[in-house]
Amino acid sequence: MTSSIKTAVLFAALTALFIVIGGLIGGKSGIVVALIFAVGINFFSYWFSDSIVLRLYKAQELQKSDAPQLHEIVEELARNAGIPKPKICIIPDPSPNAFATGRNPENAVVAVTQGIMHILNTNELRGVLAHEIAHIANRDILIQSCAAVLGSAITSLANMLYFTSLFGGRDEENSSPLSALSAVLMIILAPLAASLIQMAISRSREYLADETGASFCSDPQALASALQKLDNYSRQIPLNANPATENMFIVSPLTGGSMQALFSTHPPIQERIRRLMQMAR
Secondary structure: OOHHHHHHHHHHHHHHHHHHHHHHHOOHHHHHHHHHHHHHHHHHHHHHHHHHHHHHOOOEEOOOOOOHHHHHHHHHHHHHHOOOOOEEEEEOOOOOOEEEEOOOHHHOEEEEEHHHHHHOOHHHHHHHHHHHHHHHHOOHHHHHHHHHHHHHHHHHHHHHHHHHHHOOOOOHHHOOHHHHHHHHHHHHHHHHHHHHHHHHHHHHHHHHHHHHHHHHHOOHHHHHHHHHHHHHHHHHOOOOOOHHHHHHEOOOOOOOOHHHHHOOOOOOHHHHHHHHHHHHO
């Protein structure tokens, strides 16, 4: 199953979860209010998240005179991807990482840390930049924004369901013991399920960005080598990152044990490398 099909299936699961909770609440007005609220929050995030996250990490735009080779690589990759050349920013942090942001290819930004510039050779850096260009070309920011809309709406509906159950606001048709048990389970499990589905969508898009990026730079092995280096070095020099922005980075900036891996927005590095090496062969 391709990443695009997986993403569509996961969106369908989010939508189904949304409808089920709405049915348990038993009223259309609550669904409308929760959806409007979620859309409003995510509409703001969609339009302003790029400037917010760049400010959060103190990113500064790099002019061509500041890093001519970096600009040449990005220009070439953007041309291969058929998109406008994105702006390039540098993050003053020794931890090696990179991300792309912006609501569409016309307003995109690729940001790299100072650390990544020091540990990667030219081909590896080109592979990383190709991955980020792929995120822009694949409209992953839009996809994840849409997933966030549904995820936020599901959490809002679960909260609404909790209060209607607590204060007896549900109608008689939805007041049977079985319905009450379903409501309790949905209140507990729906937000968790929505989060896991969003993480699955993010993981699916990471695999797709690896594959697309490798085709843009025509060097899957260089991207695989870069991922291995980034994984090793980022563990030694962790980035002081906001968990809400974890999914943006090429490798997870957060460190942790098995539970962290379970809830990570990124697929396992070794699996990503395996797929890339398979492409190279």
